[in-house]
Amino acid sequence: MSANDLCSAARPEPDQVLVDIADYVCNTTIDSHLAYETAHYCLMDTLACGFQALDYPACTKLLGPVVPGATLPGGARVPGTSYELEPVAGAFNIGIMIRWLDFNDTWLAAEWGHPSDNLGAILALADYLSRKRVSEGGASLTMRDVLIAMIKAHEIQGVIALENSFNRVGLCHVMLVRIASTAVTAQMLGCTRDECLNAVSHAWIDGSSLRTYRHAPNTGSRKSWAAGDASSRGLFLAFIALRGEMGYPSAITAPTWGFQDVAFGKKPLKFTQGYGTYTMENILFKISFPAEFHAQTAVEAAVTLHPHVVDRVDEVERIVIKTQESGDRIINKTGPLDNPADRDHCIQYMVAIGLLKGDLQAEHYEDDVASDPRVDALRECMEVSEEERFTREYLEADKRAIGNSLQVFFKDGSATDEVVVDYPVGHRRRRDEGIPLLKAKFERYLRAKISAKKSERILALCADQESFESATVTDMMGLLQC
DSSP: OOOHHHHHHOOOOOOOHHHHHHHHHHOOOOOOHHHHHHHHHHHHHHHHHHHHHOEEEOHTTSSSSSSTTTOTTTSEOTSOOOEEEOOOHHHHHHHHHHHHTTTBBBESSSSEEEEGGGGHHHHHHHHHHHHHHHTTOOOOBBHHHHHHHHHHHHHHHHHHHHOOGGGGGTBBHEEEEEHHHHHHHHTTTTOOOHHHHHHHHHHHTTTBBBGGGGTTTTTTTTTHHHHHHHHHHHHHHHHHHHTOOOOTTTTTTOOOOOOOOSTTTOOOOOOSSSSSSSSHOOOOOOOOSSOOOOGHHHHHHHHHHHHHHHGGGGGGGEEEEOOOHHHHHHOOSOOOOSSHHHTTTTTTHHHHHHHHHSSSOOOSSSHHHHHHHHHHHHTTTEEEEHHHHHHHEEEEEHOOOOOOOEEEEETTTOOOOEEEEOOTOOOOOHHHHHHHHHHHHHHHHHHHHSSSHHHHHHHHHHTSSSHHHOOOOOOOHHOOOO
């Protein structure tokens, strides 16, 4: 490229990445029964995570309008609460609830993330639009419309993540939530293809927050609301695109000033497949444990070894954990752990709790449990290293395994068996085992926050795919609110 080209003010054609996203959300019909079925389970699972988060004051203190009193009768309703908010604030609220306990779905590839985070924007906008239409004599959106938006948001986030590692350049995966939320909500709002292009260009120009809050020595609770922030930002960008705000066609590829040169190490984004329904069909559910996903199988191994270790903690000499490269890089953490967010990103802590408790639940990250001296005593015995097979199979498209192994050695020279777990319960390869547990998770946390009468109605709707899809958004959101 010549110096004259770099100085030219001629507007280029839109980047292909932007075009592909806009064409997908505007023109693609979703006809995969498996994708709809999985999205239905995903919505149930995601709401369960949100309801459970309402037990934690650290989460609920952030809910409600940003400015006290700035509610919106007829606006977006926040499940499990009485809040009615303008939809951008509603998206932030729902997004916080979804992600607070690190218990919603996960996608693992070159980049990772939690595509159900997009439900914050999708559900808030769907409720707002539906209530507005009904008040004007029109019809509500249906839950099938919500599932379509979820499938497309999952796919955008998941396909971008397959070959592009943003974490390796220090960027947080929530940027993909913002991009996906922007795209699908722009389409829901009725934006034209060109307006969708404009909206998505803004989402890329925003870049990303740093991963600072996810790693030692700064791990903190922002990681629990960062996705809500990203989802609400995506909805904001969709709204201004609908008003006619201009876009930036080479937001990604512009020399010097585009996303690739500024934030991605001057490397081009890579794609090996187009957008369809792959991500939703293969999504990973966190069913057994509210734990960072790279450690799910390690905790399962620890729970298996719990009976052989819990009465011999003082005799433990060494604990060997083998994990994937990603797990070794992001959750292998020694030294003091400052808060619950710090602990649920530490494989040693999660394994220690599994060995001691025979389980791992959200309350196990709190200070009263962490203060048990046996926890740090076990952590100090642990050796964490990468296992090449786990790393290789983690990236293989036909496996997408998340393997870990665990073995405990005692001072008398004896040892437990080495327990190897390649696929967690929430993996597609263990769907038959996982879905009944997912349904039980949903019912448990639903009944804890919603009245018995409403809970029975919701459970009846969710029990049948056709009934669920045909339910109106206004009716469902009314049932979900306190």
